[in-house]
Amino acid sequence: MDRKAIAILGGTGDQGLGLALRFAKAGRPVVIGSRKADRAVTAAEKVRETISGADVSGFENAEATQKAPVVIISVPFEHTAGTVKAIRDVLAPPQIVVSMGVPLATAIGDGPMRMIGVWQGSCAELVAGLVPDGVQVVSAFQNVSAHRLQELDEAVECDVIISRPKEARGAVMELCALVPGLRAVNGGPLGNARIVEGMTALLVGLNVRYKVPEGLGLRITGLP
């Protein structure tokens, strides 16, 4: 396992691919995971074509999971539980799982400006309930626009509100530092993901009302 590698499950989707491009551009090895290995391989090729010299590979999710100390779950919310169940046997401490999912109501055929209630409180807490003991789950990246991630020549003007556990937070803050314009903000306990995930639904609505299809972001003001 390459200690610098970052696995992105669902790295074939818009937001996951955006992160893959950014991390690869910053010189980090990226492992793209997908339910189907061939889709992951194709996405990895796409990244290598865009960024010459990029160290990016593609694998089926469980195989990708075994190749990185940090595993980002970037699948549609309705596939989150299934994806985590499919990789839990190969997950082990000190690996860190990053939840970036949001329980948007698209999961039940309603719109992306609304959310569904999750028994555990948030996508991140649902994920935390499924990983093996000792594997830490951090919530991050929900509010970052997929489109702006893929505009590689521009900074992504957005704060990333990270909900910890404390020990794992640093590793994810460091990932934010790889992407120009992203700023890591210490969002407190994992339960706060309930709020941060909701902010994605609010931003989706703002994107529509203000006609900004490339996606808005947010900043906390007054931070020292």
Add this chain to the structure above:
Amino acid sequence: MDRKAIAILGGTGDQGLGLALRFAKAGRPVVIGSRKADRAVTAAEKVRETISGADVSGFENAEATQKAPVVIISVPFEHTAGTVKAIRDVLAPPQIVVSMGVPLATAIGDGPMRMIGVWQGSCAELVAGLVPDGVQVVSAFQNVSAHRLQELDEAVECDVIISRPKEARGAVMELCALVPGLRAVNGGPLGNARIVEGMTALLVGLNVRYKVPEGLGLRITGLP
């Protein structure tokens, strides 16, 4: 009723008083309401001492309500339903009620970084369920720091995410324009107050973690 007047129920509290100071400074007549008339009168005097020539008066809540087309509810969450019930008989269209409350867990003796679940979904929706037919409820100002409102020489760097009804939103956007640094953002349907209210709990936590007792704010980035 003075068409320019703004009633602030709970205008004796930090955030309500902050708004009273700002609106008075901008030259608008302000009517402070409280459960006890004498407390409202004292708060009004305080504003007049700070801002010479300010048109500010104090009354018991129901009397204050009758004196303005816009009535801001700025009482602690646990007093919200009681306050609205106490004024509903004197509320009538086209008056607008502004909900700025947040169901923080302080209402049940837990901390201000957490929320309690409200059957209606949010404080704003609870208020909307209690006002007479035709009175419109708008959600706004939750995330604005009381301390920064009271620092009259400085701009309050914060977006105000306003959840409508559409027809009433304009009146509240106009109130934001009275306070330097506040920017009104169209936050969509009233149900989105669930998210915006949650953001207050998140900001309270950030204030503590980042040691910014004067309060942080937030901005949506990328708006046209």
